[in-house]
Amino acid sequence: MxxxxxxxxxxxxxxxxxxxxxxxxxxxxxxxxxxxxxxxxxxxxxxxxxxxxxxxxxxxxxxxxxxxxxxxxxxxxxxxxxxxxxxSQAFLRIPSTETCESKIILSRMVLGLGKLVQNHQAAS
Structure with a gap:
């Protein structure tokens, strides 16, 4: 629209x-x-x-x-x-520690992989 x-x-x-x-x-x-x-x-x-x-x-x-x-x-x-x-009333559940930790670990892995690719390209 x-x-x-x-x-x-x-x-x-x-x-x-x-x-x-x-x-x-x-x-x-x-x-x-x-x-x-x-x-x-x-x-x-x-x-x-x-x-x-x-x-x-x-x-x-x-x-x-x-x-x-x-x-x-x-x-x-x-x-x-x-x-x-x-x-409005929110219907939230408190995320488990495992859920939060796995998202943080995944984020760090993605950031680390991005840095690795960047360093590899800079070295080439």
């Missing part, structure tokens, strides 16, 4: 800082996205509001990332700050 923010009176390529609010209501399975200027209070009208079930994509351990696109234009996008809050 493509959202034309110009329809909401928002111009993104004006050199100003913009502030997004992305909210997800898990029990209602609703995502709302609002966008305003850095000094603006929480906008009343979302630029995007849809029923979405994100549960298939949410894992116990995961990374979040931000992405942006300008089509054929050249621009720099910076995330100046961000905040995550959850107001």
């Amino acid at each position: 493509i959202i034309n923010v110009f329809d909401f009176g928002i111009v993104l390529n004006n050199g100003l800082v913009h502030r997004p609010w992305i909210t997800y209501d898990g029990p209602r399975r609703r995502m709302d996205i609002r966008l305003g200027s850095k000094d603006e209070d929480y906008p009343t009208k979302p630029i995007f509001s849809e029923q979405l079930d994100l549960s298939p994509f949410l894992n116990e351990y995961m990374f979040k990332r931000f992405s942006s696109s300008t089509s054929n234009l050249t621009q720099i996008h910076n995330v100046l700050s961000w905040n995550f809050t959850s107001t």
